[in-house]
Amino acid sequence: MTPGPVTIADVARHAGVSASTVSYVLSGKRAISAVTREKVLASVRALGFHPHAGARALAGNRSNIIALALPLRAGINVPVVMQFAAAVVDAARAGGYDVLLVTADEGAAGLRRVAGSALVDGLILMDVETDDERVPALRELSRPSVLIGLPADPTGLVCVDLDFARAGELCVEHLAALGHRRVALLGAPQAVYDRGTGFARRTRDGVRAAALRCGVHADAVPLEPVFPAALEALSRLGDTTALIVHNEGAVDHVLTALRTLGRRVPDDVSVLAICPDDVALAATPNVSNVQIPAAQLGRLAVDRLLERDDDTGVPAATLLPPMLTTRLSSLPPPIRSVR
Amino acid sequence: MTPGPVTIADVARHAGVSASTVSYVLSGKRAISAVTREKVLASVRALGFHPHAGARALAGNRSNIIALALPLRAGINVPVVMQFAAAVVDAARAGGYDVLLVTADEGAAGLRRVAGSALVDGLILMDVETDDERVPALRELSRPSVLIGLPADPTGLVCVDLDFARAGELCVEHLAALGHRRVALLGAPQAVYDRGTGFARRTRDGVRAAALRCGVHADAVPLEPVFPAALEALSRLGDTTALIVHNEGAVDHVLTALRTLGRRVPDDVSVLAICPDDVALAATPNVSNVQIPAAQLGRLAVDRLLERDDDTGVPAATLLPPMLTTRLSSLPPPIRSVR
DNA sequence: GGTAGCTGTTGAAGCGCTTCGACGACCGCC
DNA sequence: GGCGGTCGTCGAAGCGCTTCAACAGCTACC
Structure with missing residues (x-):
């Protein structure tokens, strides 16, 4: 049934053409008559030919x-x-x-x-x-x-x-326009900032810049995506009326912590997230978010x-x-x- | 600086040996004198030689x-x-x-x-x-x-x-030994059972078998890993005193839902999870679990x-x-x- | 009617590596 | 001191593919 792998030579023989013709049919790099092409393609199908990836990489100088x-x-x-x-x-x-x-x-x-x-x-x-x-x-x-x-x-x-900087700005601008005067960014875990990962810092910078521009006070605190951390961060945030959560794994925890503290969303606190839409939609209540595409x-x-x-x-x-x-x-x- | 890629022939020339010798040094498939080996390895390092993966796959009949x-x-x-x-x-x-x-x-x-x-x-x-x-x-x-x-x-x-069946049994046995008479398995989302994914069903079967054997009543309900689903599942579970959560993403939600319902863990309800240790340790309180290694x-x-x-x-x-x-x-x- | 220009197809030359068989050098043994 | 046996090295064949140069057969045009 399987007499070893099928090579391009087998296909060529089966179709009654040369190996190079088979190659050209498959790559389309040269004009081939419709008749020949069909013959070759039929043979390829009949024999179940798969070009050898290694050989192709060697000869073609690209591995795909x-x-x-x-x-x-x-x-x-x-x-x-x-x-x-x-x-x-x-x-x-x-x-x-x-x-x-x-x-x-x-x-x-x-x-x-x-x-x-x-x-x-x-x-x-x-x-x-x-x-x-x-x-x-x-x-x-x-x-x-x-x-x-x-x-x-x-x-x-x-x-x-x-554009995370712009995302941070956008969040602050939105909240400022709603009338918030004191917001907080709940960001990535500390380790991410320490490592110098770009997106975390850029968001923070954007938040700060926009806060300055909009005359809003903005705190920025790192956050581990576990419930106790969310609870603790919130209890230290005082009379902040709006949160920007830039931490996918913490969105749920933050909402739960707010509930635990008896603060209603959005009546007492507004929450914005920078996260994929599915995370925003899985949260209760659904969170306004800047989508991560x-x-x-x-x-x-x-x-x-x-x-x-x-x-x-x-x-x-x-x-x-x-x-x-x-x-x-x-x-x-x-x-x-x-x- | 980079006059095209370095080939085995370049290395051979640099080391003053043949290409096959270089190959044998690199593969160790034949005895090579220490002197020659060092010479070759030095040249490999000096030239920054990386064998061409495609050529290797073609000749060696394995792609690694x-x-x-x-x-x-x-x-x-x-x-x-x-x-x-x-x-x-x-x-x-x-x-x-x-x-x-x-x-x-x-x-x-x-x-x-x-x-x-x-x-x-x-x-x-x-x-x-x-x-x-x-x-x-x-x-x-x-x-x-x-x-x-x-x-x-x-x-x-x-x-x-x-051995998920055994895992399910183990959970039930543990709870039965503690004295629980009514337990519930909170499992994977319905879609996973429908698809016939093995691990979900095997756990459920294990739970049922052990429940029968131990004289324990066991419910088994599928669960989406979102908070409202957890809340709803729990409110319908009646006087169950122990839960087995086989759904990594739902562990936290279940605990939160229990808190919301005013049921204390472990005083009112015992919770077991089948999940990786890190999920068990990130939960509040830490959840007893069968580890997924x-x-x-x-x-x-x-x-x-x-x-x-x-x-x-x-x-x-x-x-x-x-x-x-x-x-x-x-x-x-x-x-x-x-x- | 000759040539220029297409189109479609082919044989052959590699791509860079592994591996087989061969062979020279050197060992120890009777 | 000659012989079989290792050990270490090499040349060459080939893995299956792509692509180049060449060419046969046409058409088209002057």
């Missing part, structure tokens, strides 16, 4: 694989990462590429390994730190790469991300990576504009707070 | 890549899946293998594609359904594979998993896959025995319930 460097470390929110990953895989597959998983543990050496051995044609990095050891390595790689995130110095690199960013990253073949200049950093969706958790502050 | 088929669908708990994935990647890397990500979307066709094109040397599948279309495909693949999970008919396949299972799967080279018989299914860790959430039932 891209590397996805995923963070699997402290403080990151796993479901969000997986949304990115799923989008990247989908987009890559749609473009005829497979995805090789590289963990952040391997660091720059891992990237050099997979790129150096021609295992992958390009790389996508997530969870980029402000001063990431992998960033300089990337520049020397001779393979294209795209970062999801924004390092301190993006020169010569292609980056895509949500994971699927869109993942797809964009792949597109940027693959369009590099066409060498359309250097697109540099693309920061998607944030979008705030108003749901049930934000209202003007209670009367007693508006002097 | 394994496929990991990940579920990215409704009802699965993403962080747990990622724990498995991380363990698989780690173990694979330790064995000199890279990991290619294949999503469940691609189904059997995806497996045939990556195996048929010799892209991967072996496959690991997660989230196997009772009657999974991929399982028969696997048998025809001519590449080894390991399932994390247990299909209806595991004949001829290598499977590893936690994701890291161990991931590593085991890779080991099983790679030891196939040695062809040590057919190890068949390996079900790890469950371990119950008693923490703060389980006590004998309140007096009023013990007639």
Whole structure:
């Protein structure tokens, strides 16, 4: 039944043409008459031919694989990462590429390994730190790469991300417009700020800048995504009337803690989140949020990576504009707070 | 600086030996004198040589890549899946293998594609359904594979998993021993049962069997991992004095719902969970749990896959025995319930 | 009627590596 | 001192594919 793997020569023989013709039919790189093409395709189907990936990579000088460097470390929110990953895989597959998983543990050496051995044609990095050891390595790689995130110095690199600074501003502006005068950012765990992860800091900076501009007082506190931490953070926040939660795993805990403290949402406290829509919709009550467009960013990253073949200049950093969706958790502050 | 990629011939020339000698040094498949070996290794380092993955796969008939088929669908708990994935990647890397990500979307066709094109040397599948279309495909693949999970008919396949039936029994036995007479299993979302995912059903069967044996009444209800669902499920459970939560994402919600209903844990209600330790420890109070040894299972799967080279018989299914860790959430039932 | 220009197909030359068989050098043994 | 046996190294073959240069057969045009 299975007399060893089928090669292109088998297909050529079966179809009564040469191996190169089969190759051209499959790649479409040369005109082939309709008759021949059909004959060849029929043989391909009949024999169940799958071109040998290694041979193809060797001869064609491209593996049709891209590397996805995923963070699997402290403080990151796993479901969000997986949304990115799923989008990247989908987009890559749609473009005829497979995805090789590289963990952040391997660091720059891992990237050099997979790129150096021609295992992958390009790389996508997530969870980029402000001063990431992998960033300089990337520049020397001779393979294209795209970062999801924004390092301190993006020169010569292609980056895509949500404009988190603007997202922070947007939240403050929204709350300020509602009349809030005292807001707080409940952010990522401390470890994420310490590590210099870009998105966390950029949001914080955006919140602070907008607060200054809008004449609003803004606190910013890191937060572990566990219930006691949420409770404790809230009890220390005093007469804050609005919260901005930039921590997917903590949204639920914050709402629960508010309930525990007897503070109603949105009547006593308004809550905004920067999180994917599904997290916002799973919360009770549904939380007004700036969406994290994971699927869109993942797809964009792949597109940027693959369009590099066409060498359309250097697109540099693309920061998607944030979008705030108003749901049930934000209202003007209670009367007693508006002097 | 970079005059194109370094080939084995460059290394051979630099070291003053033949290409085959370099190959043998690198693979260790033939005795090489210490002097020559050092010379070659020095040249490898000096030139920054990385063997071309495609060429290696072509000549050596192995790609040093394994496929990991990940579920990215409704009802699965993403962080747990990622724990498995991380363990698989780690173990694979330790064995000199890279990991290619294949999503469940691609189904059997995806497996045939990556195996048929010799892209991967072996496959690991997660989230196997009772009657999974991929399982028969696997048998025809001519590449080894390991399932994390247990299909209806595991004949001829290598499977590893936690013994969920035994886990369910263990929970009931523990609660029965404490004196509980009425327990409830809060399980996976309905969609997971409908799909026929093995672990959910096996746990339920284990719970029922042990309940019968121990003379305990056991309800089993599916549960979405959102707060309102937890609240609703609990309010309908009547005078149940103990809960078994087999749903990582719902553990927190169940505890919060109990708090909301004014039922204290463990004084009024005992709670057991089947979940990874970190979920149990992040809960308030810490929940007694049967651990899901994701890291161990991931590593085991890779080991099983790679030891196939040695062809040590057919190890068949390996079900790890469950371990119950008693923490703060389980006590004998309140007096009023013990007639 | 000759030539220029297409179109469709082919053979052959690699891509960079592994591995097989061969062989020279050197060991110890009778 | 000659012979079998290791040990260490090498040349060459080939893995299955892509792609280049070449060419046969046409059409079209002057």
